[in-house]
Amino acid sequence: MAAELVKNFVGRTVPAEVNGKKQVPYLGNGKYRPEGHRYGPPLVCAEDYPADGNKVVPNLKEALQAAGLKDGMVISTHHHLRNGDLVANEVFKIASEMKIKDLVWFPSASFPCHAEIIKYLDDGTIHHIEGSMNGPLGKYCSMGKMRGTAILRSHGGRYQAVEDGEVIIDIAVLAAPEADAFGNANGLHGPSACGGLGFGLADSQYAHKSIIVTDNLVPFPCIPMQLHGNYIDYVVVVDKIGIPEMIVSGTTQITKSPDRLLIAELTAKFIEAAGLIYDEFSFQAGAGGTSLSIGIYIHEILKRKGWRARWSIGGTTKYSTQMLEEGQLEYMLDGQTFDHNAVESMDKNDNHYAISVFHTYDYHSKGFYLSMMDVVVLGATEVDVNFNGNVITHSDGLLLHGIGGWQNCLFAKCTILPIPLFRNRMPVILDQVTTLVGPGSMVDVIVTERGIAINPLRKDLIDKTRHSGLPIKTIEQLKAEAEAICGKPAKPELEDDIVAIIKWVDGTVIDSVRKVKTK
């Protein structure tokens, strides 16, 4: 591709056009204001749907045909079945057999189980992917093998793109652990139970055609209705939509690494010392090993103080569920449910409340929850001395992760990145991140096993923790310590070709990902 390149607000070079569509470079927060109206799908009439409410068609192929599948369409899926998903691959297998070409896959995320998609990128069925890529597909993209340019968005950015009409979904194929023939669906019950289905909400509301695929059809009404049949065109019943043990883990694991445990402990101590935790506070912690540990420390602080968190957003697990049940957390707002305990909790406990990225993360909404949140704890593959963060590429330049809710979470009142100072002898703090996914002005604290760096913009946090006894250092000091041990890291070897762009939460382009040099 030879599109014109422009420099954006954070100094990154990004293309002015991608896949034939004009792009707006990142202008700084609040500077790009969308014009026009929220997208509305074509008007429909109930007379075109079965009066008895039975939208079941014999199989997915017939549903796709009825939905008018043709070359060039945008096909969306959600990722609630995670690495156990059996539906997305099947969609493109059918499309490939039908000799359909140039589709755009618009998943809310992809996992290693979607490596089969490479076949359909190779044979021309899929032109490119717009969505978070995890593992093999990211690597494929990094190698420059995808015909089109990948577009990565945050979870909230995906909702924004759909509601703005930036992405028009032709067909949404929505896996549902429980559904009725009218298309009402939830993720709470059945062999493939996964908890909430919030990542499919935008798809169901805005897609021109929506297909529910379930292995657990129940009589109308399927309650609760996380997705509403009034938005659904067809229902397909299959033997199996997912591999249960890959959808939710039986037990989510806290980290056993002594370094990671130290990072978790330092993070919790920082949160307490800085006064970020208080009675009725709010927080989001993820389901990774270190995050889980931090959650446990927070739980302990609350118990010790006799406090209660008012609300959290999950990524829910048995640990956050425990906090809810033991009374240290009042409301658990859940966009994604990670283990069996959490699925059961969502089903039984009214204070464990299913929400979607529209509510928590959508920047083109009348406010969103994340900006009200006291503390968010996030990961990163790299940060730089300006606190810019990278979560998608590794230091060798390979795109191996999606953005997830990472960008959206930066809007919290305090954003903390607990990260190891090096991984496989590669320093994690650099002069400049390989890919800039979030601007440094929004990252407040970096916690490593050898010290804590506070963003100079956060004078309040610096003041509050000055006499805490915690190992507060400058980010340059941390970088120097890492380099003293591992040496100055080599830059990744990249070509000029842009293989992917990274969108900011407002639909503008914050960075580009370049092809990794192969020898």
Add this chain to the structure above:
Amino acid sequence: MAAELVKNFVGRTVPAEVNGKKQVPYLGNGKYRPEGHRYGPPLVCAEDYPADGNKVVPNLKEALQAAGLKDGMVISTHHHLRNGDLVANEVFKIASEMKIKDLVWFPSASFPCHAEIIKYLDDGTIHHIEGSMNGPLGKYCSMGKMRGTAILRSHGGRYQAVEDGEVIIDIAVLAAPEADAFGNANGLHGPSACGGLGFGLADSQYAHKSIIVTDNLVPFPCIPMQLHGNYIDYVVVVDKIGIPEMIVSGTTQITKSPDRLLIAELTAKFIEAAGLIYDEFSFQAGAGGTSLSIGIYIHEILKRKGWRARWSIGGTTKYSTQMLEEGQLEYMLDGQTFDHNAVESMDKNDNHYAISVFHTYDYHSKGFYLSMMDVVVLGATEVDVNFNGNVITHSDGLLLHGIGGWQNCLFAKCTILPIPLFRNRMPVILDQVTTLVGPGSMVDVIVTERGIAINPLRKDLIDKTRHSGLPIKTIEQLKAEAEAICGKPAKPELEDDIVAIIKWVDGTVIDSVRKVKTK
């Protein structure tokens, strides 16, 4: 007004243009297909909303000013506070004080408590009303006193008009018995508890600006979220949004009239004889005295047979709540909650599930629940020998009622109208209804205290009840019996002026209401 008049599919004369907007005459069901896209309100950006989620403004006047209230705007309200609503009058009182002119009031229904609105129609603040009118306002309209032409829609038709962009709501003012500062709201808790808030759903989603007015502000998050703060611009806290005893009745009353009880009993017997009731069937019965009685009879039949209804739609009361609790009803889908028991049930019982008119009634949706329903029992002010029904005008021509969900319910598999053969010595079965609100082809059975008439189109029902021993008669026989007692009814004395139009569920015009002659 001197707009061109056209004859529609059911032979009624309707204006080609109303309030300066072109109208489509009713063409028959499924004949008018909407073109274009679902309406989308202007895009917004979270940067324009407080990052801490606090949208509270000092009072309703400031909220209206902030929302840009100006001449000619469309202002919507919901009717969940029924005859106890204190919010709608206040909106127009403020507008009147601000010398705002020519507003359109777009309520989901109005009640006698809204008689004060007449003042704001008289002083020019309001140009006309688009919405169901109950009592004084309907009478005012009938007398030709409203400057613009009233537009009456069914509950489902109101959602359709909003999603089609036929009505663009400038400002929605949504009373909420419980809300947080972000604008999440429900009707379950607090001094003005009313149950669900589903009639405000379209307003919150599609209005350009939405204001929540509450007398019970709780800390974020307000759970459950029947309305979502992501759609809300401002929150106003007032002392009192409603008069509790007028919002929900302490006890809903079954009829004591021997004639009405007989009609209820005959209706239940007919339902049983025609095989309309069976294990796992579905039904909707209203909250009027006769309907409640019918519900109790249905409950008894289910108990006797050892059956259970799978789902019902309410208008919920302590009687339907009892059915749910005693196990003769599995799911109670609730669009409107009429008494204290029902409010409490919705709060406590997961099988008592809040839904909205979008789900049950919306004709421009991918199907709606009502067409799946086995039996619906409805009222009527008049029917005619062709089974056409009227629910809005009386035989003197006065517009005194709204359409409610009546038109939408005609889509059920069997529609039964239990009505007295005469009211105040005025026969209810006529040669021609004063106002045609629903076409006779969709009305299946009329049950009176002197016999039951089955629509000749429903040969199946005629066959099934032939040997039932029930007093099955032709509608002409029933009409003759009434006239033998009361004499031939006089026609209402009407002028040519059209004071209101009646929309069908698809947005076309099914009839006009004419000015009542005053001497």
